[in-house]
Amino acid sequence: MSSPFVPPPDAAVYVISVAAELTGLHPQTLRAYERMGLIQPGRTGGGGRRYSHRDIERLRQIADLTGAGIGIEGVRRIMALELQVDALRARNEELQAELEALRHGLATRAAAAQSAQSAAPATNKLPVLHQAVGQSVVVWRRGT
Template sequence: MSTPFGTPSPDAAVYVISVAAELTGLHPQTLRAYERMGLIQPGRTGGGGRRYSHRDLERLREIADLTSAGVGVEGVRRIMDLELQVDALRARNEELLAELDAVRRAVAARATTSASANKLPVLHTSAGQSVVVWRRPG
């Protein structure tokens, strides 16, 4: 998989272990150890050779930074798991904000086109970006 300009995507496993080691400043044995510990999972060629992606290199640098700061392997694993959770929550938050925006637009459009019906929800917003939807009885 590549970008429109022919450069590999961040997830394309293209770097052999010696290049990955050089680019991260780590020894190839350290990369193998991180893999055995389950901290990194490089891609594999048909013959079993390891291939690292740009994203793998970033992860290796982060692992190296954490371990050099005195964080143990289990701490590194926990930090990285929490970072994945934060990323997932951010993505979900963006989805919910987009959905809320769509609802706001739909309610506003209905209110302007069907003001006489009085059966549509009434949208009240406050300065703090909160939305309260009141439904009229009936």
């Protein structure tokens, strides 16, 4: 027996009456939220609205916030801030992964340099910085 098909979260599959029933909101309220820009349902070729699972969750969140006494502009601001927080979390994860990769690369290079240094005579290859009178920086490299 195969499992039933579950559409992806962004697949616009629910008609407005089903979306209204799933959220406990009136279809006119869904239309009003669309006019206010709080929700952007998909459209069929004939212009009918189709809501995704993500849209349903967003509508439930709007209903919870307005039910708690928050006005529409407050809801709009809260949702915008939540999107911003999600984007910042994703960027933070990217930066943490990049930092971990850099740390790993540095550790690998340090280990390779350590083994090469123990096998070869010691030479200083660090640049020497001299500041000229004209506020420019001149980098001198010692011969290799």
